[in-house]
Amino acid sequence: MTSAVQAELERVRVRARRRRQSKNWSLFLLLAGPNILLILAFIYYPLLSNMYYSTLDWRLGSSTATPVGLENYTTFFTSDSGLEVWRVTGIFTAGAVLGSMVLGLLVALVLDKKIPGTTAARTAVFSPYVLSGVGVALVWNFIFDPTRGGLSYLLGFLGVSSPEWYLDADWSLVMVVLVYVWKNLGYCAVVFLAGLQTIPRDLLEAAMIDRAGPVRRFVSVTLPLLTPTVFFLLVTNVLFSMTNAFDILRTMTPTGHGTNTIIFEIYLQSFGAYQRAGYAAAIAVVLFLTLFLVTAAQLRFVERKVHYS
Secondary structure, eight states, X not given: OOHHHHHHHHHHHHHHHHHHHHHHHHHHHHHHHHHHHHHIIIXXXXXXXXXXXXXXXOBTXXXXXXXXXXXXXXHHHHSHHHHHHHHHHHHHHXXXXXXXXXXXXXXXXXXXXXXXTHHHHHHHHHHHHHSOHHHHHHXXXXXXXXXXXXXXXXXXXXXXXXXOTTTXXXXXXXXXXXXXXXXHHHHHHHHHHHHHTTSOHHHHHHHHHTTOOHHHHIIIIIHHHTHHHHHHHHHHHHHHHHHSOHHHHHHHOTTOTTTOOHHHHHHHHHHSSSOBHHHHHHHHHHHHHHHHHHHHXXXXXXXXXXXXX
């Protein structure tokens, strides 16, 4: 075969490969293009716009804004109110995540037993998770009412006075943590239950033959095999507790008295009495970076302890 024929064949193959790549790119843009445009329009454009707004001294509704650089960030990280937001956020996140996961695991261990009524019990446990956060908060508002609430009546029956749930900042934080844990408990229980049902029964039976008690079987067999589930719930619960608790916080404590987590502080600063849209935008950027760093740290360090086999 002459070199001219070989060169022509090579050109034909190159043209065919380019046509194939062009066809693939056209199909990709046809199918993925609308989704990419939606993501750019509703995620990245607002994110970049918010970063720009965070450098402004801008009151919500005002037609003018003054560039202030990083002053909003400096104020948030150095002011007493900003430090209080971090304290409240840390306590709320730790209480919500640990409470939901520990109680969810205990409930899942009970629901994993083959006893009558487990199906109804699983439904009852998971039901609060799918309810509206506003509706849940309204019901719990009646329960926590210090004069006519069911909890006040129960404490009075036991000879204990009801705490000032809405007036005392510390008790307000405890109150919203309890409600969030109650609502999120079913989600953790169902995920843990799915993880428990994937554990090979022959391993547990082998541990029983070796005379390992229930606690030893749980620590040595069940818990290590549940680490992928624990890791998944740890990541999702941290993200959810810092971003998805707004409805409960806003409904139960409208002014943020002792419950001003970082997501609630964004609302209070922008749409509350302060109307500081630029400052709220800076807090929103801090929240985004915090979630990114927390998730990256979990993926980098916590995942090392996960057993996938």
